[in-house]
Amino acid sequence: MEREQDRTSRMEAFVRVVNAGSFSAAARAMNLTPSAVSKLVSRIESHFGVRLIDRSTRQFRLTPEGELYYERCQKIVAEIEEAERAVSEFTSQPRGRLSVNASMGIGIHRITPLIPEFQRRYPQIELDLSLSDHLVDLVEKQAEVAIRVGPLEDSTLVARKICDSRRVVVASPDYLARNGTPKHPEDLLAHNCLTYNMRATLNEWPFLIDGNMRKIVVGGPVRGDSGETLRHMALAGAGIARLGWFQVGPDVRAGRLVPLLEEYHAGELQGIYAVFFGMRHTSMRVKCFVNFLVEQMGREQPWLAAEYATSAAA
Incomplete structure (x- = not known):
């Protein structure tokens, strides 16, 4: 060479x-x-x-x-x-096709509402958005960017933090009326909890009990492969779910879902990351898209504790 x-x-x-x-x-x-x-x-x-x-x-x-x-x-x-x-x-000038893969909840509730503004700023970028809660191989999926909660475990990729995410345990008023409201994290063991059928760790719900962090392994008769699937099942009254506030915030504010066990919330925040190939040869369209998400999603974080506490108390 x-x-x-x-x-x-x-x-x-x-x-x-x-x-x-x-x-x-x-x-x-x-x-x-x-x-x-x-x-x-x-x-x-x-x-x-x-x-x-x-x-x-x-x-x-x-x-x-x-x-x-x-x-x-x-x-x-x-x-x-x-x-x-x-x-x-x-x-x-940023242009060309940009393939983005995102989790269902982030894609539906946070990214798609921003697309009109992104198109206005970068009219020559063709955005190809696919949504899945499963971990993806960027090469196999031919995606340039993946948006995920938590960085992907691949040392060949760069993970840039966009913002933080807070999870909340919720159920519909109808479910609670029929089954009662859990008062203690261990009460969840007697309830229908909506769980994931993929990563088992997502079904270990952390709580702060007597000053100590404990994980309650929940279960139930219904499982799903995405947070958005679980959200719709929770709205239908099928059980209790633990989801990102960015997904369920509007439902809580509208009274469609009720937050549970907040006094036991462990206070943990999970980062939402843009994951892509190394910075050295990153295309202009990838840089523009990631910077745009950091600007838009990092500036306003309606799923964090401050607004949550206000909304939950309202």
Whole structure:
């Protein structure tokens, strides 16, 4: 690979020397010393075993071999410059298709409402949004960015924190009227708790009991594969769920869901992250999208404790 780069550098030096009419003028254009440019051209001549340029203190002209080489090289160098210019113009303004994968709840309740503003700011970006609560392989899914609660466990990816998320235990008034309201975390063991059918750790609900953190392993007859599925089941009165405040906040404010066991809330916050490939070669469209989410979602966090406490007490 290095030899190909050296060959290209020598070609560029030769073409610039011919176009400028002197080694010193070409050196200034390339930000090199005249001797460095002269060495690059000399290496070409040594490689072919012929003289490409007849040079002296008074004259500068191409040999027949030099004319032939220049005719071909200038086309190659021009193509390289055109390719670099095209990529530079493309990346200077965010554009093109951007594939984003997000969890169901974040995608529906937080990202989709922001899309009109994102389109207004970046009209040349084509957003392709897919939603799933399952952990995804960015390469397999051909996604450039994943939005998840908690960073993905992959050292080859960059996880940038967007904001924090707070979970809350909720149930519908109808369910509570039929089954009673749990007063203590251990009361959940006698209730229908809506659980996930994927990661078992999501069914271990943490509570602060007598000053100590305890996890209650809940269960019930109904399971789902996404927080949004569990939310709809909770709204229908099927059981008790533990979900992100960003999902259920409007339902709590409207009285469709009731927060439970808040006096035992462990106070933990989970980060919401944008996960993508390394920063060094990150496209402009990825940077713009992630920065946009940090600006919009990080500025207003209606799922944090302060607003929650106000809403729950109302």
